[in-house]
Amino acid sequence: MAEQLATSHHDIVIVGGGAAGVAAAIAARRSGLDTVLIEAGPFFGGELVSGLPIDGCLNAQGEWIVGGVARQLFDAVESAGSFARAMSDYRQMWAVCVDPEMLKMSIIEALAEAGVNPRLYLTSQDVVVRRNRVEGIIAVGKGKRYLITGDVFIDCTGDGQLAVSAGAPFEFGGRAGELQPVSLTYRLTNVDYREYLDWVAAEPDLFLLAENPALGYAGKREAARAARDGGFPFVALDANGTVLGDAIECGAMDPCTALYLWPTSPARNEVGMNTTRLSGVDGTNPQELSESLATLTAQINRCIDFCQKNIPGFADARLAGIAPRVGVRETRRVVGEYVLTEEDVVEGKKSDRGVAKGGHHVDIHGEGTAQVRRAVNDGRSYDIPYEALVPKNIKNVLMAGRCLSSTREANGSARVMGTCMATGEAVGVAAAMMVEAGLRDVREVDVSMLRSRLMADGAVVDGTN
Numbered sequence: 001m002a003e004q005l006a007t008s009h010h011d012i013v014i015v016g017g018g019a020a021g022v023a024a025a026i027a028a029r030r031s032g033l034d035t036v037l038i039e040a041g042p043f044f045g046g047e048l049v050s051g052l053p054i055d056g057c058l059n060a061q062g063e064w065i066v067g068g069v070a071r072q073l074f075d076a077v078e079s080a081g082s083f084a085r086a087m088s089d090y091r092q093m094w095a096v097c098v099d100p101e102m103l104k105m106s107i108i109e110a111l112a113e114a115g116v117n118p119r120l121y122l123t124s125q126d127v128v129v130r131r132n133r134v135e136g137i138i139a140v141g142k143g144k145r146y147l148i149t150g151d152v153f154i155d156c157t158g159d160g161q162l163a164v165s166a167g168a169p170f171e172f173g174g175r176a177g178e179l180q181p182v183s184l185t186y187r188l189t190n191v192d193y194r195e196y197l198d199w200v201a202a203e204p205d206l207f208l209l210a211e212n213p214a215l216g217y218a219g220k221r222e223a224a225r226a227a228r229d230g231g232f233p234f235v236a237l238d239a240n241g242t243v244l245g246d247a248i249e250c251g252a253m254d255p256c257t258a259l260y261l262w263p264t265s266p267a268r269n270e271v272g273m274n275t276t277r278l279s280g281v282d283g284t285n286p287q288e289l290s291e292s293l294a295t296l297t298a299q300i301n302r303c304i305d306f307c308q309k310n311i312p313g314f315a316d317a318r319l320a321g322i323a324p325r326v327g328v329r330e331t332r333r334v335v336g337e338y339v340l341t342e343e344d345v346v347e348g349k350k351s352d353r354g355v356a357k358g359g360h361h362v363d364i365h366g367e368g369t370a371q372v373r374r375a376v377n378d379g380r381s382y383d384i385p386y387e388a389l390v391p392k393n394i395k396n397v398l399m400a401g402r403c404l405s406s407t408r409e410a411n412g413s414a415r416v417m418g419t420c421m422a423t424g425e426a427v428g429v430a431a432a433m434m435v436e437a438g439l440r441d442v443r444e445v446d447v448s449m450l451r452s453r454l455m456a457d458g459a460v461v462d463g464t465n
């Protein structure tokens with residue numbers, strides 16, 4: 001007997017409920033259109049709720065370059081009495097450090113308040129395409145298959161799964177197919193912020209400080225003093241310094257570029273930690289991802305032991321939580337009508353087709369202790385043209401987040417979560433405009449009107465350095 005699929009139709013279908021997808025859904029729903037958000041996991045937020053600091057919301061001059069839904073979520077976390085604060089890392093950039101537990105709550109509340117139709121536990125498997133239009137997706141969840149049809153589709157899967165299944169071209173990793181390592185982030189509680197910061201001020205050469213002249217510090221010593229006076233431990237211990245470097249050399253620590261840490265909850269004396277890495281893992285391969293977990297958790301245990309024994313302020317530190325999944329930095333980049341380049345990023349290029357902004361440095365992690373970092377000139381921001389969110393070959397699909405159309409180097413900047421939320425918001429509004437006007441092709445969207453609508457909603461698309 002032929003299988004009967006459970007079927008539903010929606011104005012806007014968004015696949016992937018991470019940084020980009022959450023912003024896209026809330027923005028699209030502002031128009032009152034029927035918007036469904038499909039997410040494979042049991043929770044919305046993707047990497048956004050892993051505890052990582054949200055980069056790319058401010059440029060290195062400390063100027064906000066992302067507004068709209070992102071600011072709405074940070075404000076909600078703060079209004080709930082929790083922690084969300086923009087701050088410098090005294091090295092390269094500014095970021096928003098946030099309590100991920102309260103952010104999880106705020107995302108759920110914001111989606112419900114907006115009236116987004118939530119579909120967790122559903123993985124989009126396949127697409128139904130006719131004459132370069134996606135008519136529906138086939139999704140599977142809890143052993144059941146669903147046909148979800150729509151007018152406009154948005155790919156926020158990070159991996160470009162929807163756009164690529166529908167026929168869009170893509171690139172994968174570097175020239176030889178190499179990929180950035182995967183990592184498992186975690187949080188430690190019982191950390192004495194003050195003791196750590198006093199150590200930073202006393203031994204600035206051990207830390208990654210004052211790399212970016214746009215931050216305005218004369219040198220490491222001045223940056224270290226500013227960090228101590230700021231009161232929040234957002235300073236990374238350098239793998240080239242003796243303490244971490246020696247530990248890596250003698251095998252007490254696994255190879256990493258630095259011990260990245262940042263505040264997640266001063267009330268819980270808690271920091272987020274990004275110290276693990278494993279190369280050679282394909283983030284689109286479930287088996288490789290699953291097998292990587294045991295190696296990454298072993299790295300976490302070794303790092304906690306190292307911190308307790310060697311890092312001032314960490315003697316009583318204890319594990320508070322690990323990210324809900326292995327973090328994937330790089331897989332597919334969908335090729336769109338415009339390809340964002342490293343030159344666009346580094347030169348801080350502006351465009352009258354810009355619908356979102358980025359400001360994070362080019363940041364490509366390699367094997368072991370390798371990492372490429374290239375700052376945006378003068379700590380400015382760059383514009384992401386609408387066409388970088390329009391996949392080639394398909395008429396009714398937009399994309400946002402990590403899979404946007406970009407060279408590998410540009411993606412090393414634009415993949416950060418602030419920028420993902422900004423691109424998500426932009427395509428959410430663009431999709432709503434399409435449905436409202438009955439447009440058949442995403443290329444027909446009036447970009448100057450889209451920019452005006454985004455600005456009216458509080459997004460930042462103009463007027464920054």
Ligand SMILES: Cc1cc2nc3c(=O)[nH]c(=O)nc-3n(C[C@H](O)[C@H](O)[C@H](O)COP(=O)(O)OP(=O)(O)OC[C@H]3O[C@@H](n4cnc5c(N)ncnc54)[C@H](O)[C@@H]3O)c2cc1C
Nearest residue numbers: 016018019020040046047055124158183327328401402417
């Ligand atoms: C270890 C690590 C450290 C990082 N550090 C930082 C940092 O400090 N600051 C920063 O801003 N950024 C950082 N990044 C980058 C950033 O976190 C990601 O690039 C960004 O979150 C990507 O957002 P996204 O919305 O595109 O994808 P994601 O957040 O990955 O969301 C995609 C969602 O789509 C879902 N999905 C995928 N396929 C399907 C499908 N077929 N059907 C249904 N659902 C699907 C996934 O389950 C997921 O929830 C880091 C990344 C990693 C891995």
